[in-house]
Amino acid sequence: MLSQQRIKRFIIFFLGTLIVMGLTVAGYAFTTLFLSNTLTTESPIGLADCGSPKGGEKDNAIATFYGNSGRGFLAPTWVNKIQWNCVYNIKDFSGSNLVEQFNAARDAAFKHGGGIVYFPSGTYVFNDSIKLRSGVVIRGETPAVKSAKASxxxxxxxxxxxxxxxxLSGDGTPNETAFKSIQTLTPDQDSNIGIINLEINRAAINIVGNIDTHKNSNIIIFGVRSNNVAKPDPQVPKLEFQNPWQRYSHRFASNIELTGYENILVANNRINDNITDNYEQPGYKLQSKDKKTILTYQEGSKVPFNYSNHYGIVVNRGGKQGGFKLAGTPTTEPGLFRKGIVIRDNWVYHTMRVGIHAAGDGLIIQNNDIQDQPNKKWWTDPTGTREATGAVTLENRGIDFSGWNVLVEGNNYQVYRHQIGDTKYLSVDGEGMLMQECCGGTTVKNVMIKNNQGNAYIGLYKVQEINHTTIENNQVLNSDIFVMADTNNQPYGMNQVKIINNQVSGNILVKASLGGQGNEISGNRGNQSGKLEYSCSIEVNNNSGFNTQPCFPLR
Incomplete structure (x- = not known):
């Protein structure tokens, strides 16, 4: 009897134990499942509310830079939307390669509402392109020398x-082995993103969406040193007459290209000061000028693959499928009139195309240095498939801009034209500052161009509807100032255009055949080598050092 009671108690105890254990396991499973579904931002490395253990610099880099130089007012207020205090140190994350390691840090920042992926001092070797996400900025250690203009x-x-x-044989090296970039996952939407205080070698910064429909905003490119950026022209080689190994540096590449709906700051960057990857191509084949014969350049220096033969900085002026309408307005080309675009304090070297190419309503292009190579020579047309002619344009320009309410101030620029082969001809380009009606150009309204210095002309060239524009106190050495409202198709007028107090070692030409009101050319100083030509509706006084011509009659 006693034995049976003991057996019953044992069975009851055993069953009770099983029930308790089952409830415990079930509770643990439920808790784990619940937490996994509700705390999706939890990181396997044990992140706090935001940031990773090693962390990094947490200050607002833009406010610090301009504040320490007594120019704190130059830091846009929207940069405060960056989560500067949430710092994810790249060394706190792992992966089978650096791209995976970066993606882990980037995704942790994104899941916590944004922040900084921080790269401490050191060299980080990537094997492929990388992409940001909305709210994520990549940042390096603050440089000892703060100004990117310093050598x-x-x-x-x-x-x-x-x-x-x-x-230089066979099919050549596949393009996919190089020519990488830093992009963002959803370029039409990703906002509060940026790249700060980093040297970037062999990767373009390319945050480009649809210029008409994008909704992204708040983009910072600051303190970047960029070198050895290019991409091969997709039309070279033309296999019917070119070697399969030939490559040609694509003229539409750029070190930095951005599109944004509002608020873009490109500041304190240094571009193309240490190019090491140019290479020569002996045996390069192309068509003759008349396309009747195939030429072979045995001298490899005639068509090098050149890492500076392209744009420097492009903001809201890249290519558009179908092209831009002439003389755009906010109605016809809204993408050219985005607000909050600032390009300042950059140092840019390039040897073809445009140093700074931008558009915006309220656009500011200020205190940039743009450098070029003198005594350049080139042997092909812009496509790399045909021998260059004497009338070729390679679009050597310092600043090409468009939009309304624009300030272009305090820039220093050097621009040189190419000698075409061994001929006496120079390429048909060489503009210092240009606003035109085509190719992303706009009508002109409330534009101020002042206190700039350079060796190539300032031109509002064949742009219909030039209104409320001042060109003041610029030094234009060995070149001209052109303001031409008449286009190739018809005459136009201009109003409230003032060309005042400039030093010009060339000509001043201001023409609007339909006349206008409040136009003035006064106080300009020449060196006795140039002409002053103008339409009869323009007031002209107190200019010196020019051969003043009779005014152009109105139509």
Missing amino acids: NYNPSSKLVFPKYEPQ
Whole structure:
């Protein structure tokens, strides 16, 4: 009897134990499932509310830079939307390669509402392109030398991407082995993003969406040193007459290209000061000028693959499918009139195309240095498939801009035209500052161009509807000022255009055949080598050092 009671108690105890254990396991499973579904932002490395253990610099880099130089007012207020205090140190994350490691840090920042992926001082070698996400900024250690205009500007946090190693035989080296970029996952939407205080070698910054429909905003490119950026022209080689290994540096590449709906700051960057990857191509084949014969350039220097033969900085002026309408307005080309675009304090070197190419309503292009190579020579047309003619344009320009309410101030620029082969001809280009009606150009309204210095002309060239524009106190050395409202198709007028107090070592030409009100050319100083030509409706007084011509009659 006692034995049976003991057996019953044992069975009851055993069953009770099983029930308790079952409830415990079930509770644990439920808790785990619940937490996994509700705390999706939890990181496997044990992040706090935001940031990772090693962290990094947490100050507002833009406010610090301009505040320390007594120019705190130059830091836009919208940069405060960046989560500067949430810092995710790249060394706190793992992956089978650096791209995976970066993606882990980026995704942790994104899941916590944005922040900084921080690269401490050092060299980081990537094997492929990388992409940001909305709210994520990548940042390096603050450089010892703060100004990118300084020749010894050298950020200690360095991102290195694959080098193109040319093979001048067979099919050549595949393009996919190099020519990488830094992009963003959803370029039409991703906002509060940026790249700060980094040396970037062999990767373009390319945050480009649809210029008409994008809704992204708040983009910062600051303190970047960019070198060895290019992409091959997709039309070269033309296999019917060119070697399969030939490559041609695509003229529409750029170190930095951005599109945004509002608020873009491109400031304190240094572009193309240490190009090491140019290479020659002996045996390059192309068509003759008349396309009747095939030429072979045995001298490899005639068609090098050149990493500076393209744009420097492009903001809301890249290509558009179908092209832009002539003389755009906010109605016909809204993408050219986005607000909050500022390009300032950059140092840009380029040897073809445009140093700074931008559009906006309220656009500011200020205190940039744009450098070029003198005594340049080139042997092909812009496509790289045909021998150059004497009338070729390679679009050597300092600043090409468009929009309304624009300030272009305090820029220093050098622009040189190419000698075409061994001929006496120079390329048909060489504009210092240009606003035109085509190719992303707009009508002109409330434009101020002042206190700039350069060796190439300032031109509002064949642009219909020029209104409320001042060109003041610029030094134009060995070149001209052109303001031409008449286009190739018909005459136009201009109103409230003032060309005042400039030093010009060339000509001043201001023409609007339909006349206008409040136009003035006064106080300009020449060096006795140039003409002053103008339409009869324009008031002209107190200019010196010009051969003043009779005014153009109105139509």
